[in-house]
Amino acid sequence: METDNAVSAFSALAQETRLSTLKLLVRAGPNGMAAGAIANALGLAAPTLSFHLKELERAELIHARKDGRSIIYAADYGGLRDLIEFLLADCCGGDKRLCGPYIIKETCP
Template sequence: MDINEAVDALGGLAQETRLKVFRLLVRAGFNGMAAGDIAKAVGIPKNTLSSHLAILARANLVQARKEGRSMIYAVDLEGTRALLSFLVEDCCQGDPSVCGPLIETTLATCCSE
């Protein structure tokens, strides 16, 4: 991930509703949630949610899949992993072996299929 992609991803999260949606989807795990359920849980209209989800998707933080008539949204693991890795790539004097396993273990545990 380059710095511009990181800025886009962080910008996607730098709004209260989008951060709530992202955290909700992190808790939902791989199965994700239907758009209507997300709107209900966050307490916003579906059309407002749609624009927030589009911003998060462009930032590679969420992805959608169609199941029947529903759109199911889940955390984009690769995009989230890339952002977390970017944020800690210089930790411990640039030794990625210190923080890398933490990211892999956390994402594998919370968001595995």
């Protein structure tokens, strides 16, 4: 991950609603959640949520897919992994015993 991509991701996460949204989607797993269910869970109006989802999607932290008339949003585990790896790239002077590998599984058990 390049520094400008990391800055974009951190900028997206530096807002309480977006951070809460991402945490909700991480908990939901790879199947994600419909936009309406996200709005209900977080107590947000649809236009407000839409704005925040677009910011997270632009930062490559979530992705969307169409399912009939619904749009399903899910955490982008590859994007999250890239951000974590960016943070840990120079961890502890390269001593993997101190920071170890940080792995995000593509699918939940």
